[in-house]
Amino acid sequence: DIVMTQSPDSLAVSLGERATINCRSSQTVLYSSNNKNYLAWYQQKPGQPPKLLIYWASTRESGVPDRFSGSGSGTDFTLTISSLQAEDVAVYYCHQYYSSPFTFGQGTKLEIK
């Protein structure tokens, strides 16, 4: 199984500041035949299902604000929120869909400082 490890486990950022969450996979999730990273990011608020933010490591889902961006390739990935808003308080998960069984990171809890 591919193990997904996020850092940090929790993060407190001031409103308007940048938030950065990292995700590392135990093996590559870059599929060489199409040069795509099989990596997604989700946001989950209490009592709600996860919401897809980013797929293919850097493609923003329709309707997701452009302050959210994803980067990285191979085994190291980053989710960046460029200017934190109050509504961004949530737990964020990375997810690899490169190989079955599909696996998720342990989550990063983002709070307001």
Place this chain on the structure above:
Amino acid sequence: QLQLQESGPGLEKPSETLSLTCTVSGGSINSSNYYWGWIRQPPGKGLEWIGSIYYSGSTYYNPSLKSRITISVDPSKNQFSLKLTSLTAADTAAYYCARPRTAGTTYGAFDIWGQGTMITVSS
């Protein structure tokens, strides 16, 4: 737009079999060429992919659960289902049904999720 809705018993006893159903509305399972998946989340913990099924019935299962799970599809009811046997307290979780955003493959990010149903395993 496409919506998913889980239904289940809420409470099950240890050693029993859990049966969950996901009803698809706003689209047809049979003609959509998509996979349909189950994911669970224990209280306060992370997400675990359980397995996925194609509209034709072919399945992918998480090896950690494979001996205990069966996922099936009923196109006539526009539903797919999960059965999980030999329940223990460790199976207590919110169970979500979800669909990957890419048609024709299970190798996709999940863009549509149900609201989830909480299942507690307790005597």
